Amino acid sequence: MEKSGDLKEMLYNRKSKIVTVTPTFAGEKFPIDARLSFRTDPDGSVKLVPHFIHREARLDQDFMGYKFSKDEKAVLRETGNLGKVVELTGRNGEKVPSYVSIDRYTNELVSVPVKDVFVRNTVGQTKLTDAEVAQLKQGMALPPKEITDKNGKTYNVVLQVSADRKGVEFVPDSGRRHEQREQQTQGQKPSSWITVDGRIKPLSKWCKVPMTQQQQADYAAGKVVELTNIPDKNGKLNTVYLQFNPEKQRPTTSLNDPRVTVAEESRTQKAVNTDGLTNEATKHVAEPLQKYQTAPKNEAQQQQQRKPKGPKM
Known part of the structure; x- marks a missing residue:
């Protein structure tokens, strides 16, 4: 109990985590789960008190x-x-x-x-x-x-x-419950992206692309999930970052990894396809860029003349 930190909690007049105690009744031992605490009686003596698990609060x-x-x-x-x-x-x-x-x-x-x-x-x-x-x-x-x-x-x-x-x-979980109550007070429906008890609703796929078990678990835990091969509005594949946004009460995606920066393989693709920007290498490419593409993919594409559609990157 000292190694687990439970003893310290008990010395601060709190309880241990759930442990197994084995009381004896009529000469037989029965293992039971309980939390433990110390109690000081009026005479100054200290006793060990078990707190057994109840089906529900009375x-x-x-x-x-x-x-x-x-x-x-x-x-x-x-x-x-x-x-x-x-x-x-x-x-x-x-x-x-x-x-x-x-x-x-x-x-x-x-x-x-x-x-x-x-x-x-x-x-x-x-x-x-x-x-x-x-x-x-x-x-x-x-x-x-x-x-x-x-x-x-x-x-x-x-x-x-x-x-x-x-x-x-x-x-x-009170943060999500508080937001749900505010939405109901304002006449808004609770988010369909969370469960009744206020937890993040699990996802098995995003944009019809299946997610791995680890990605599903990370998303449900509120973590950033890196998804590859997600199509952009032009149908070209991107690396995107998916995360549940507690303020918007829904999942959001970005090509910017909130933990780092824009995915390197998608940096130019995002700028050209999504933001409408250009640079010297891409200003004459009329087609949407594909994943990993940062320049014309062949001579024919290089010869396609177009007026840059936006400011330079």
């Missing part, structure tokens, strides 16, 4: 003296967090302002007192405003926000306090 039952409304149940099921501070009843009958969440691994309802959660004004390298910090402290989710982590990677995420994490988390 939202119809009172939770520490609090009964969830229909809307609150829907929010918990959708986001995993209640989204506000509520008063729960403590061991001694006192009312404790708390955050409530669902453990997404075990479906267990969990809570943490507000006083035990410190909301920092920075996440990774991104600084939060006082208003955003105040909103998080109230249990509310921030609108999708661009966050740069400590390694310099940037993500567009929804931030919210999680009782399970006992701190601020990136709410899974």
